Structure formats: C-alpha cells, structure tokens
Amino acid sequence: MTKNFKSFSEETEIKVFSYQEYLEIQNCPVQRNHVKRAHDKKTREKLQHLQPQHVYIATAELTEDSYDPTNGVTYLKGQIFTIDSHTRREFWKLGFSDFIPESLISQHFKVKSISELRDLYYTFDNTANTEKSADLAYGACRYLETPLKNHKLYQVTGLTWAGYFYDSKQFPKTSGYDGNGLIVLYREFCEEIKYLDSISWSNKLDIPHPLKTAALLFLKKNNNEEGKFIIDRIFRNRFNGPDDKDRVDGVTNLLDWVKDKNADFAANFKTIPVLTESFLYWMNQQYLEDTQGKERLVKKGDSSGMLAKYARIIVKGSVVSVAA
Numbered sequence: 001m002t003k004n005f006k007s008f009s010e011e012t013e014i015k016v017f018s019y020q021e022y023l024e025i026q027n028c029p030v031q032r033n034h035v036k037r038a039h040d041k042k043t044r045e046k047l048q049h050l051q052p053q054h055v056y057i058a059t060a061e062l063t064e065d066s067y068d069p070t071n072g073v074t075y076l077k078g079q080i081f082t083i084d085s086h087t088r089r090e091f092w093k094l095g096f097s098d099f100i101p102e103s104l105i106s107q108h109f110k111v112k113s114i115s116e117l118r119d120l121y122y123t124f125d126n127t128a129n130t131e132k133s134a135d136l137a138y139g140a141c142r143y144l145e146t147p148l149k150n151h152k153l154y155q156v157t158g159l160t161w162a163g164y165f166y167d168s169k170q171f172p173k174t175s176g177y178d179g180n181g182l183i184v185l186y187r188e189f190c191e192e193i194k195y196l197d198s199i200s201w202s203n204k205l206d207i208p209h210p211l212k213t214a215a216l217l218f219l220k221k222n223n224n225e226e227g228k229f230i231i232d233r234i235f236r237n238r239f240n241g242p243d244d245k246d247r248v249d250g251v252t253n254l255l256d257w258v259k260d261k262n263a264d265f266a267a268n269f270k271t272i273p274v275l276t277e278s279f280l281y282w283m284n285q286q287y288l289e290d291t292q293g294k295e296r297l298v299k300k301g302d303s304s305g306m307l308a309k310y311a312r313i314i315v316k317g318s319v320v321s322v323a324a
Helices: 005-009 019-023 034-038 041-047 086-093 114-124 133-143 157-166 179-188 190-198 209-221 225-235 250-258 271-292
Strands: 012-018 056-062 066-068 073-075 080-084 103-111 312-315 318-321
Touching: 012 019, 012 056, 019 086, 019 103, 034 086, 041 086, 056 114, 066 114, 080 086, 080 114, 103 114, 114 179, 133 179, 157 179, 157 209, 157 271, 179 190, 190 209, 190 225, 209 225, 209 271, 225 250, 225 271, 250 271
Parallel strands: 056 103
Antiparallel strands: 012 103, 056 080, 066 073, 312 318
16 A cells, blocks of 8 residues: 555655744653653764754644544644654753754644554654653653653653552553553553652662552552551562560561672563562561551562552453452
8 A cells, every 4th residue: 555745745844943842842742751861961962953853853743633632632623732852942941052053943733532642652762763761761751741750760661660560461461561650550550650750769779660550569468558658668668576485577677688698689581470479478477467466577478479468450341459
C-alpha cells in the first residue's frame, strides 16, 4: 500500500513561527525532563553555537477537541504542542547559545486526539533513539501530573518487575516499556509511588531494585497506617533493638540484611524474584507482628510462595486480590 503526497499533505504542513510565538507553544504532555537536559554538558557542546539545522522543529495541532481520561483534561481544537525541540527551547531561554533564532521552521502535524499526539511524540523521542527509560518515566509522570521529588523513582526496574509480579497478564514484560506502557504502570502504582516519594530516604542505605519492587507490592495490598509505617521505617532506616530473647523485629532483620556488605543484590532475571520474595517475607513478618502480635523470629523461614500472596489474579472476569 502506498500513500501519495496529497494524503500526506492533509496530515502535515510546513509552518513558520516567530521566536516569540514559539515560546508560547505548549509542551507535549509526556515530554521528558528537558530542563535537566538543557544543563547537561553534552547539550551545551551540541547547542552552544546556533546552527542552521537548529531552527527546524516539529509541532502538532489538534483538529478536534480531545478528552484525555488519563488526566481528566479536555484539550481544545486548535491547541498546538511542541513535539521536537523542547531541550533547544529551554537552552535558548537560559541564554546558553551564542545566538537565538528569529524564527523557527516547523514540520507541523495534524492530529485528532491526545492519544495520536503521544504516539507521534514517541516516534521522535523513543528508546531506540536518544531517550532513556528514566526520561520516558519522567514524561509518564508529567503526563499523569504526578511529578516526583525523588529521582530514584524514575528508575523503572523496580516498577516494571512490580507490575509483572502483580499482574503478569496486564504487564507481561519485565522491561522494555515504551512511554505509553510506562504511563499505564505509573498509573497502576500511582498511590504507592507517591507514598514512597513522600518519605525522606536514608542516605545510609543503598536501596536495591528488588526492595522497591517489594515495597510497591506490599503497599498495594497494605495501603493502611500499619503498612505505610513499615515501609517508612525501612526507607528511613529506623531499626529497633533486640527483645529479652535477643530477637529483632522484621524490619530490623531486613535492614541488617540490606546493610550486610557481603550480601549480593545484583538484579537480574534469576535473582529479582528470589530477592523480592525475601524482602516481602520480612515486611509480611513485621505486619503480623504489628497487627496480630506475632512473635519475633530467631531466624528467617521459607519465603517461597510469598509473591503469590501479593499478586492480583482474575477470577470469573472480576479482579480480586489473593488472600494472605
């Protein structure tokens, strides 16, 4: 099947914007962290001298009103968005370039919906090009209007594995998500991620990816005061002393393990399930101690099968949580 010039001309055109008009164009809703990128050394080396190719950009215009159920916003017909050149624009606004262009020449697309806009954006900035998973994660959170203070939460390994363990039908992959896929993941774990972002993580702990995975799964099931307090203790390194039988609680056992210099937390396809189950084991143990008065343990028991306790399964077409 071929497409002639006439059919393409209905979807795109060449449009010229003055620099002032260009500054007023709205960012793409899923745009990555262009402010940070504008300060990068590589960006300065690339953009410090204005070149003819720098004046070529890409924009998109809605041809009809579009409601976005993800963030509840209705975008109006005629709204124009920047698709390519966000970092350049920020760089120029900061005054880092030797010259600022008087006008910009845009490959101007016509799209019918915000969904089409997102798909178009990802053809310019995708994982096969220059955008890394952290950039895509930033864009996903920007789109969901959930900016995160802790940039470690833009590292997606813990999240993608949490999605896989939680519902492997909905999230069948453990990595390799594009921007749209990360939007779905961050939306699914939005409340849990926002809680992790609200905690001041201890700088004395190196939080491995499987611990973040376990925390997301644990909070998904125990989204209550007791569950949140346990995660707060872990990420802020709040350990307790031993009891009169020289036993420490679940959180302290977990923290002692994380701080053990001989422990191996290398995250790969074989190790992540085992490590995540062990972290969940100690979180679950602490939850039972706090809510049911369970005795502290002298040593760790068998943690196999713990992931199943924190998974979501499909039963007769309805979604339910597996009971502990």
